[in-house]
Amino acid sequence: MNSLKLNEMLKAFFIEDIGERDATSSALFSGTERGSFTLISKENGIFCGADIIAAGFSLLDPEANVTLHAKDGDAIARGAIIAVIEAKTTALLMAERVVLNLVQRMSGIATQSRQAAAIFEGTKTKVCDTRKTTPGLRMLEKYAARCGGASNHRYGLYDGIMIKDNHIDFMGGISKAVAQAKTAAGHMVKVEVETTNKQQVEEAVLAGVDIIMFDNCTPGEIKELVKLVPDTIVTEASGGITLDCLDEYRDCGVDYISLGCLTHSVQALDISAKVNYMEVSR
Template sequence: MQRIALRKMLEHFYMEDIGSGDLSAQLISDSGPQRAIIHAKQHGILAGVDVIREAFALLDPEIRVTLLKQDGDAIAPGDTIAALEGSPSNLLTGERVALNLLQRMSGIATATRRAIEALNDPSIRICDTRKTTPGLRMLEKHAVTAGGGYNHRFGLYDGIMIKDNHIAAEGSIAAAVAKAQARHGHMVKIEVEIEDEEQLQEAIAAGADIIMFDNCDPDTVTRFARITPPSIITEASGGIDLNTLHTYRDSGVHYISLGFLTHSAASLDISMDIIPDPERGPTAERQETSCPSLTN
């Protein structure tokens, strides 16, 4: 992840959460550094360790963060992801923002890994879509890669995707592709979304770089992949979920893009615990915040 962009995000998130000050953390006596751990409470795939590091460093550079797991690692209940040491009030102030993002990203990484395992075809790459949470796209797409998947275009600016409405507005696939080729250089790829064989042949003839088979069943995807010249990248998308992914195995398509990886992934249950210090006396109570996971 781009560190400057991540810090800008975190600044905004802290401003939203802290406002004029953390009233609860003000009750904590900062008589010295205290330890805390971030740990898993559910099986899954971890994503977002850079968030832990940057979130607490931004809030308090004196907080020490030791990462015990890395993005892409499988985690299980009880696994310690990171150990922290520093001002207890600052640890608690930064807790929720860090955990919310870590849980969200790990949920996406877990959903991606499950999709890869359900497909069970290393010749086909699982990728995401632009169906991401506004403001969180960089993090959510990073989480997909942590889970073993690949990124589709990041936005409207880094690739041309000619969909049904573009075709309707321009009049034909050939006209839309020709206009895109005339306006942009060789570094900008052109993808065309098709629904039937007539559109497929038109997209091939027009010189599309990528052709998406939209809402096509496995047999149709297999047939279309065979028709398409090997120089053109193929993608299947639409109406595919964890229960049907295996039916696209050995279809010959290069990519399968799945919106549910980011728009429907359940957050993974991850917690932060302050470690009680016996020397602090009877007021040293265990502080725990956890967010219940959602069922997928």
């Protein structure tokens, strides 16, 4: 992850949560006390968010001492110690919720990505994420997907051309849309086209696209459509595919399967902060 961007994101998240002050902590503590937290996993999963923990607490207390007991991508069991943090008590309390919210969500994405990727072990198919991420968290969520073993699809509208059904309808056809896109983009940018039937796949192949997506197609339909695509063109399946039915696509023969569910509706991994001690300066 980009550490500069991460620090700016964390600053914004802390400002949103703390505002002018932490009314509770400032009422209870003088600001001179130091204490210690242990972050503990309350369920099995894949951990992701080491940089969040290290940078988050250090932003609010530059003298924070963070000891990590897990690295990104590690499988962790219920009751596992993830990290121990020693810092100003007020900093621990102010950082706790923001840090936990992010780490729990990222670990949930990593966990689900690992489950999805495992289904395709031994095949050529790779699982990848989509742009269905939480606004403002895309860098973190896509990083978490990679930690779980998934690949990243495009990061945004800026780093790849993906001609979808509405683009095709506005342009009046795949061939015209692809020709114009290739002219505008040049030879360095790949062009992907979304297709839903045999006619569109054949048109996309003749247009010379780099990637063909089979959108909202059944595993059986995909197996037949893949036969129409030369090996020089990358294939992808997407649309309505969830973990519950993912194994049905194991042998459909595509290069990639993109899953919005990795990020848009993931369940966070339950992680808690337990107080170890507090010391008062004299």
